[in-house]
């Protein structure tokens with residue numbers, strides 16, 4: 001039976017054990033994400049935005065089955081992904097694939113791209129060499145490259161072309177979901193636009209879903225049907241991409257929009273003045289993750305963790321005691 005959502009993430013928390021602690025010293029575990037609930041529909045793109053360290057990649061790794069959540073559940077196409085052991089089952093590799101920011105993470109430098117795209121094809125089902133070659137040519141065409149390029153190695157290609165090859169390799173597994181972890185941030189503006197257009201075309205034609213991880217709200221707005229905003233491991237706002245971009249209700253989302261670089265204005269200010277960047281006061285995520293930087297903080301913010309509630313005007317969810325569209329904003 002086809003469920004309404006391909007991906008269901010419920011109340012997920014991930015605690016990393018500190019790797020560099022020597023025996024005899026107290027553990028200093030880090031909750032990278034806490035209390036995160038998200039869903040992704042069939043043929044839908046969910047954009048996950050937030051500054052560096054907000055927990056986006058951790059969510060992506062959980063969805064891929066590479067990181068096991070400490071708490072909560074993750075279901076993807078009927079797989080209980082959160083319950084996987086140390087090895088991701090092969091069957092699940094045909095469900096979820098990834099394209100990294102740096103295509104060299106997905107591509108092997110010394111191997112022709114045809115061999116690399118063909119490898120999952122041959123493993124997925126029995127095919128003759130000729131069938132694999134035909135399918136590789138078709139996939140290259142799907143991502144806007146020429147069939148003859150199959151015999152070339154990755155080093156011959158530009159960054160944008162390498163990302164197309166990485167997408168073709170992911171598509172060879174015939175996945176239902178592709179995690180796109182900062183797929184365009186290493187590219188120039190023109191290559192970014194071309195890659196986004198290609199990914200959208202692939203989605204329309206194949207019905208694949210995307211989890212798009214990015215620090216760039218503009219890219220996410222353009223490509224994602226819905227946007228979820230993360231701040232220090234917590235979800236602070238989510239809704240349709242247009243609503244979140246046009247009428248952000250969480251002050252952190254507004255700050256992200258106003259940031260030109262991948263640094264918050266507070267951090268830029270702090271760095272230029274030599275002040276220390278404020279660190280989260282609470283590890284247990286019992287208060288708003290944005291509290292110490294928020295220009296709109298009120299008494300309630302010092303007392304309780306704001307829950308995600310639906311904004312009556314914009315219809316999207318915001319976890320804020322003093323949201324931007326409240327009457328007193």
Ligand SMILES: Nc1ncnc2c1ncn2[C@@H]1O[C@H](COP(=O)(O)OP(=O)(O)OP(=O)(O)O)[C@@H](O)[C@H]1O
Nearest residue numbers: 016017030032050051052053054055056057058059
């Ligand atoms: N393997 C790990 N061990 C310990 N801590 C980790 C590990 N991976 C991530 N973290 C910590 O978890 C938090 C979230 O990191 P994560 O990479 O998920 O954030 P992000 O939003 O994807 O950041 P970036 O955009 O810089 O990749 C950070 O504080 C990070 O230092």
